């Protein structure tokens with residue numbers, strides 16, 4: 439991997455705590471947060487070693503033996519459905535001498551056969567074959583290690599933590615927010631992975647603010663009222679609430695964006711209005727798939743839920759999108775979009791894949807470009823932290839939450 443790390447940036451004397459102490463809460467983060475390998479290591483421990491992240495949706499692995507790989511930092515994790523039907527996260531590390539046992543990105547198999555010396559594991563992680571190890575060898579002691587996971591509304595959450603944060607509030611928020619869209623029984627229509635040459639925080643910071651929407655995302659901005667300052671669209675929020683009441687949709691915005699000291703994963707639900715006359719997030723604002731769950735009509739809104747530090751979901755009445763931002767290295771992140779439709783929807787008959795995915799493909803193409811431009815500028819000797827705009831309240835909140843989490 440080619441990294442661009444300016445030589446002027448070296449770990450601060452006094453380390454990360456000194457850096458945090460120097461940070462002005464009204465300004466963007468100091469350069470070292472995006473360029474210093476020791477901050478990245480610290481992020482991996484404090485953020486990814488404690489919090490939950492979405493690996494995908496169960497709709498990607500409907501049958502026993504289905505699996506896909508996911509990566510966080512240097513860890514490779516297999517998400518598999520066992521022959522017993524249960525979804526598990528398994529460390530992709532052979533219990534013999536540690537080779538990755540699976541290299542296929544996704545597929546269906548009965549066993550993961552290690553390419554090195556041929557040990558074989560079932561999709562529920564049991565070691566079932568170990569060549570020439572003798573009759574005394576107890577295979578039951580050498581299953582693949584299980585990574586903690588939870589399935590909520592069909593979303594597969596994983597964490598690298600041994601003692602992870604609680605998910606009670608996350609479950610409440612997701613069940614209330616996405617239950618009406620029946621995400622549990624949704625189908626995964628498409629997944630698209632983007633490599634972004636930037637620190638993971640720049641990818642997330644870009645997602646959590648919409649100050650950039652008007653200049654960077656004209657396609658998104660004509661459809662989503664949230665690209666305008668809140669005071670200009672206050673009336674649209676109350677109209678959306680009235681409409682939801684009329685339709686019997688009981689989803690409320692809620693905020694549990696708490697720190698880890700509460701013992702619970704942070705979560706946040708925002709119901710927001712679409713532009714007048716817009717039904718969904720699509721090229722022309724019109725439906726692209728059958729209505730989901732209990733929706734009988736379009737309600738003129740979308741439901742956005744933030745699930746911990748790097749996973750975000752957006753539900754329109756006819757489809758949903760999951761956004762994952764995953765650190766791979768200091769200035770290398772994965773950004774993935776996963777599109778959901780109603781469980782029984784059939785491609786070609788009920789939806790056209792190009793139309794379904796068009797809006798967020800153009801939006802994420804633009805995001806990749808602006809995030810990478812952001813990283814290049816942040817790497818410059820001329821970068822200095824700048825002031826947050828009033829429209830970046832959410833970003834400011836996120837950055838200050840992050841600082842507390844790593845302190």
Ligand code: FES
Pocket residue numbers: 532533534535536537552553554555556557
């Ligand atoms: S490392 Fe997997 S069988 Fe040897």
Ligand SMILES: [Fe+2]
Pocket residue numbers: 644645650651654655801805
């Ligand atoms: Fe964006």
